Amino acid sequence: MSEGENGRKPAKGARTAGKPREVVAAEQAVEASPAMAQYLEIKAANPDSLLFYRMGDFYELFFEDAVAASRALGIVLTKRGKHLGEDIPMCGVPVHRADEYLQRLIRGGFRVAVCEQLEDPAEARKRGAKAVVRRDVVRLVTPGTLTEDSLLEATAANYLTALFRAPREGAGEGGEVALASIDISTGDLQVGCVAVADLSGELTRIAPSEVVAAIGREEAPDIWLCLEHLGLTVTPVPSAYFDSRAGERDLKARLGVSELGGFGDFSRVELAAVGALLKYIDLTQLGRKPLLRAPRKVGHTAILVIDAASRNSLELVRTTSGERQGSLLAAIDRTVTGPGARELAARLSSPVTEPGEIGRRLDAVGFLIEQVLLRAGLREELAGAPDVARALSRLAFQRGGPRDLAGIRDGIRAAARASLLLAGAGGVLGLPEVLARIAGELAPDIDGLGARLEAAIVDDPPFQRRDGGFVKPGFRADLDEARRLRDESREVMAGLQTRYQDETGVRTLKVRHNNVLGYFVEVTAQQARQLMTAPLDATFRHRQTMANAVRFTTVELVEIEGRISSAGERALAIEQEVFNDLAAQAETAAASLNALAAALGELDHHAGLAELAEREGYVRPVVDASRCFDIRGGRHPVVEQALRRGGGSTFVANDCLLGGAGALPPPEGFADGGEASIWLVTGPNMAGKSTFLRQNAIITVMAQMGAFVPALAATIGCVDRLFSRVGAADDLARGRSTFMVEMVETAAILNQAGERSLVILDEIGRGTATFDGLSIAWATVEHLHEVNRSRALFATHYHELTALAGRLARVANVTVEVAEWDDEIVFLHRVIPGAADRSYGIQVAKLAGLPAGVLQRASAVLAELEKTERRDIAADVMGDLPLFAAARPKSSPLQASASAPSPVAEELRKLHPDEMTPRAALEALYRLKALAEDGKT
DSSP: OOOOOOOOOOOOTTEEEEEEETHHHHHHHOOOOOOHHHHHHHHHTTTTEEEEEEEEEEEEEHHHHHHHHHHTTOOEEEEEEEETTTEEEEEEEEEEGHHHHHHHHHHTTTEEEEEESSSOOHHHHHTTTTOOEEEEEEEEETSSOOOGGGGSHHHHHHHOOEEOOOOOTTTTTTOEEEEEEEETTEEEEEEEEEGGGGGGHHHHHHSEEEEOOOTTTTOOHHHHHHHHHHOEEEEEEGHHHHHHHHHHHHHHHHHTTTTTGGGGGOHHHHHHHHHHHHHHHHHTTTTTTOOOOOOOOOOOOOOOEEEHHHHHTTTTOOOOOOOTTTTTTHHOOOOOHHHHHHHHHHHHOOOOOOHHHHHHHHHHHHHHHHHHHHHHHHHHHTTTTOOOHHHHHHHHTOOHHHHHHHHHHHHHHHHHHHHHHHHHHHHOOOHHHHHHHHHHHHHHHHHHHHHHHHHHHHHOOOOOOGGGOOOOOSSSSHHHHHHHHHHHHHHHHHHHHHHHHHOOOOTOOOEEETTTTEEEEEEEEHHHHHHHHHTTTTTTTEEEEEESSSEEEEEHHHHHHHHHHHHHHHHHHHHHHHHHHHHHHHTTTHHHHHHHHHHHHHHOOOOHHHHHHHTTOOOOEEEESSEEEEEEEOOOOOHHHHHHHHTTTOOOOOEEEESOOOOOOTTTTTTTTTTTEEEEEEETTTTTTHHHHHHHHHHHHHHHHTTBBBSSEEEEESSSSEEOOOOOBBBBBGGOHHHHHHHHHHHHHHHOOOOOOOEESSSSSTTTTHHHHHHHHHHHHHIIIIIIOOEEEOOSSSSSGGGGGGSSSTTTEEEEEEEEETEEEEEEEEEEEEEOSSOHHHHHHHTTTHHHHHHHHHHHHHHHHHHHHHHTTTHTTTGOOOOHHHSSSSSOOOOOOOTTTHHHHHHHHHHOOOGOOOOHHHHHHHHHHHHHHHTTT
């Protein structure tokens, strides 16, 4: 019902209070008008969706749906009569603008049930004056089931994901989660399992618009927290949807195969997720089936694992504010088609870890860099290629139009031309493996479908099939005749009149028309006798005598009149028949067309990367199975382009060596030959530490996706997991402070990173007290060195940590160089061996515009603190501590059994740290040490 000015809904009355929705709907329907009873019945069947109820040229919404839609869309809320004594709120949107409003509602988190008229109103009137036009829901529109171009982003995939938790094998284990994801606008299907700990990163990689799950909040709070934290739209479904046998059966039927082994080894939990996915699509599309591509089995063994926090930190496909502009994807996108942009985004989100596959991709990019004319020709052809996969999907769901057929035609044409260009280059030079495969997929055997579409569809067809006019003249003789009669009735009748004049010899004979008689032959009264005399009386039949003229008709004239009156309808019907026939042929060739569409997108992706590399001066990286990480002259692609656009200074390139140098000798100043696997990066704020850290992670991602990289040279031993903890933000929705978020993300890194991981850490421990933070940072570096043994860049302002370079074999110090002049600093942005001796915080504060009085007082306080500071704290205190590995206990003393209490544990329980003086705390430590040395633990 409508809402008052205070925003609260009025009471519905005592007779509806406390009753089930279905009962109330049934009671309302009894008292409603026939049309409103029909609406209430359909609405009761779709209680969780806004009901778009078709009435003529509008979709109308009533009751609570109208109130919600008017607010979401900013349209006027009106009234339509009364129901149960109350005004009926109503609003509506024009049918021809429905997609625009649907897009806004879907983005607002609504589901929409589209209810169409299933018969012509004239047919309904034949059943009686009060008969209601038959209507029913033809589609449920949800975020993950969109196919229309107007509702989709051309450069982004739109995944619907089913999530199913595998049964746990042991108490306390996180278990695994099966994910099945489909973009029904293209048929792309991927299936895989991930550990619960990796679920956040996997969902961020897929970026589904909608998640289907049967997991309760109570039974899986960890998964629900993950879904809520990512802000995903979750649709609960019954657990019965997750049936592995039904999933296997349905998938085989959709793919037309008897076995799935050719596509991968799918587990029962993965097939259960597939089953729920296909079941949900059946329900929302009312039985219409998507065209599926061959399913892709995805897993962490083949893909570089990047958790959600790292993806956000590196801004791979979206910035931290959610925008595409400013992301790495926007910086490297040189594609010319929507499918090519989607392929680029997919590969950027899922870099691979197999050096052979990476090398094959780099071969394709390198070949297109060298063949400038070939690349230009391919990009010109690709620029005119429509989105074949999405056009084909709309036709399969019976939502397509003439432009989708034209899109398939133009796509086949572009693919054929691109294939010829590749074949020509291959005949002379030989194509790399990837491009040779693409060339074959661009010329599929589709039984002349392209030729038929060329012959049938006009160059610029209308959007809607109901408008007609999309079939070329000459394709169907009966269509040409119908159009001739429809469009050229005057010429047809003029020709008939001339022929009748010749046959009768009556030069004044006319063929005329009025709204009463229709078409008729008219002659003067004197000439009428001639038409009434044999043999002409057999052809001309008397119809009406006027004062000065006599009117006749003929069998031929009646037949032509009938054809003219129905010519428009007949022409449209023939065009619909042509459309349905061509759409069916396209669906029959779906497998070949999908392969062609994928090849066009992949070719555009490689050509775009080649264009990027040539214009930006990127180089081919060496990606192998070693642990080397050698970047010479590395640059941050996003920052570099931003500086160029702003007319600012040139980006300063820097080297990074972790785990030994590649083919080139180590740069000057690296006495250990660059063998260190951890770099401690020091230097003032604003000097470029975070940019340096991120650029090396980004270069890794680009190299392993198969792209050339912004550097002078690069050798990268394949990374299996990438962690980036750069920047600080709180998570108030989950009750986490900035420091807590930092510690959670650091814990994830230390618990998951391995020898082949790359870890990027910035300012660990800065969110708490100085000694607490220093201790955490110190222990973190030791853990990375001794336990994880990862390649890592660790930026810090704790200069005491630089002492670790002398204690840990694989740790080295580097600093970001600055120049100091007259109490001012100049950022040189060069990373050089060594450690910074100060942070220049006051100088940076001056650049930020702090008042002069504050700066003077800060300088005085700093001078006093430096007089009393024990600058050798690292040597005096930390020097007496064993390394992390030696200090790490085999088991916690607090985990001792109750039957054998630990003296150390008992002593610890007696301590009250908040009440102890420093001297008392030191004495307590000595006591604990003595107990440990006596072997009483």
